[in-house]
Amino acid sequence: MERDNQTSSVSEFILLGLSSRPEDQKPLFVLFLIMYVVTVVGNLLIILAIHSDTQLQTPMYFFLSILLFIDICYTTTIVPKMLVNFLSKKKSISYADCMTQMYFFLTFANTESYLLAAMAIDRYVAICDPFHYVTTMSHRCCVMLLALSCSISHLHSLVLVLLINRLIFCDSNVIHHFLCDISPLLKLSCSSTFVNEIVINTEGLITLVTPFICVITSYLRILVAVLRIPSAAGKRKAFSTCGSHLTMVTLFYGSIIYVYFRPLSSYTVKDRVATVIYTVLSSMLNPFIYSLRNKDMKRGLGKLMGKKS
Structure with a gap:
C-alpha cells in the first residue's frame, strides 16, 4: 500500500523520442518503419x-538462427511503440507497460550478448581444436549454452526492473x-538510487563484461592460431569465418560500452543515438553482415528462394 501511495502521482511516462520537433516525426516514422520491416x-x-x-545444421548456424530470432523480438519490443x-x-506509455518494455528490452539485449559469446567460443573451437569440434560443440552443449544465456538474462532483467x-x-x-x-x-526518480547504482556497477557490470571477456579471449587465441x-590462403579462410561475427561484436558492444560505461550524470542525447545502433540498426544489419560474404548462407538463401519460386 505504501508503494501505491508513493507512486500514485505517476501512472504514465512521456517518451520524448529522438526528436521533439513536429516536422521530424513523419520522416522518422517512415525511416524506422522501413528499418523494422527490413529487420523482420x-x-x-x-x-x-x-x-x-x-x-x-551446424552449431554456428544454430546460434545464428537463435540470434536472429532474438533480434526480431528485440526490435518488436521497441520499434512499434516508437512508430x-x-x-x-x-507520446505516453503507462507505468506497467514501461516496466514490461524495460524487462524484455534488457532480457533480449543480454541474451544477444551471451549468444555472441557462445558464437565466439564456437569459432575458437572450430579453428583451434577442429578435431574435437563435433564432440565439444555437441547439440547438448549448444542447448545448454542457450539455456544458460536465457536464464542469466531473465534473472538479471528481473533484478534490475x-x-x-x-x-x-x-x-x-x-x-x-x-x-x-x-x-x-534513474535520473527521473526523486528517491535515492544508491542501491540501483551499486547493483548496476557490480552485478550489471559482471553480467555485461563476462560475455565480452569471453569474446575477446576467444578471438585473441584465434588470432594466435591463425598467425601460425x-x-x-589458409589465413584468409580462417579470418573469413570470423569476419562477420567480429563486425557484429564491434557494432553491438561498441555502442553498449559508450552508453553504459559512463557516469549517470553524463547521459545525453548522444546516448539515444548510440542506443539506436545496438537496438535497431544492428538487428537490421545482421542478415546482411552474416550473408553477404558467406558462401554457405548464399547457397542456402538460393535454395530457399528456389523453393519459393
Whole structure:
C-alpha cells in the first residue's frame, strides 16, 4: 500500500523520442518503419534458409538462427511503440507497460550478448581444436549454452526492473529517450538510487563484461592460431569465418560500452543515438553482415528462394 501511495502521482511516462520537433516525426516514422520491416523480413529469411538447408545444421548456424530470432523480438519490443509515438501528440506509455518494455528490452539485449559469446567460443573451437569440434560443440552443449544465456538474462532483467519498481517518481514523468531504459529512469526518480547504482556497477557490470571477456579471449587465441598457419590462403579462410561475427561484436558492444560505461550524470542525447545502433540498426544489419560474404548462407538463401519460386 505504501508503494501505491508513493507512486500514485505517476501512472504514465512521456517518451520524448529522438526528436521533439513536429516536422521530424513523419520522416522518422517512415525511416524506422522501413528499418523494422527490413529487420523482420531479413532475419526471417535467414532463419528459414538455415532450417531448410541440411548443410547449415551446424552449431554456428544454430546460434545464428537463435540470434536472429532474438533480434526480431528485440526490435518488436521497441520499434512499434516508437512508430505509434511518432504519429501521436501525447507520446505516453503507462507505468506497467514501461516496466514490461524495460524487462524484455534488457532480457533480449543480454541474451544477444551471451549468444555472441557462445558464437565466439564456437569459432575458437572450430579453428583451434577442429578435431574435437563435433564432440565439444555437441547439440547438448549448444542447448545448454542457450539455456544458460536465457536464464542469466531473465534473472538479471528481473533484478534490475524490481529495483526500478521500488523507486519513487514524484513530479516529472518525462523520459528523455525513445524507450524505457535504466539511465533516464534513474535520473527521473526523486528517491535515492544508491542501491540501483551499486547493483548496476557490480552485478550489471559482471553480467555485461563476462560475455565480452569471453569474446575477446576467444578471438585473441584465434588470432594466435591463425598467425601460425603457414599459407596465406589458409589465413584468409580462417579470418573469413570470423569476419562477420567480429563486425557484429564491434557494432553491438561498441555502442553498449559508450552508453553504459559512463557516469549517470553524463547521459545525453548522444546516448539515444548510440542506443539506436545496438537496438535497431544492428538487428537490421545482421542478415546482411552474416550473408553477404558467406558462401554457405548464399547457397542456402538460393535454395530457399528456389523453393519459393
